[in-house]
Amino acid sequence: xxxxxxxxxxxxxxxxxxxxxxxxxxxxxxxxxxxxxxxxxxxxxxxxxxxxxxxxxxxxxxxxxxxxxxxxxxxxxxxxxxxxxxxxxxxxxxxxxxxxxxxx
Numbered sequence: 001x002x003x004x005x006x007x008x009x010x011x012x013x014x015x016x017x018x019x020x021x022x023x024x025x026x027x028x029x030x031x032x033x034x035x036x037x038x039x040x041x042x043x044x045x046x047x048x049x050x051x052x053x054x055x056x057x058x059x060x061x062x063x064x065x066x067x068x069x070x071x072x073x074x075x076x077x078x079x080x081x082x083x084x085x086x087x088x089x090x091x092x093x094x095x096x097x098x099x100x101x102x103x104x
Contacts, residue, residue: 010064010089017082018067023047030055032083034074035062036090056087062094 014032022029022043029043031052036059039052066074078086 010086010093013082013089014064014066014076014086017078017086018076019079020068020077022077022079029077030080030083031075032066032078032086033058034064034066035059036064036087038083038087055083059087059091059094062090064090064093 024044024047026044026046027042028040029047031039031041033039036056037054038056039054041047041052042050066076068075068077076086
């Protein structure tokens with residue numbers, strides 16, 4: 001996120017990208033988690049009945065609100081492209097917060 005973007009830009013990106021319908025379709029579905037982790041699992045009737053496949057690991061020290069809950073975590077169903085866009089925005093926000101802390 002660049003410094004000209006508003007604080008709610010990440011939340012708006014997540015809300016606009018989330019598509020719960022993706023989970024009902026047969027085939028693979030992409031999820032992005034509150035810590036920036038991106039996973040893939042089978043959708044439709046097999047959702048939550050098979051293993052999650054990790055595509056990108058969690059980002060350290062990150063906790064972003066997502067539309068859906070699973071245990072103590074939150075997540076969103078998104079396209080592959082949107083998952084990467086959201087992860088980059090999360091990472092950029094975390095880096096900006098770190099930069100601000102270091103400058104104090």
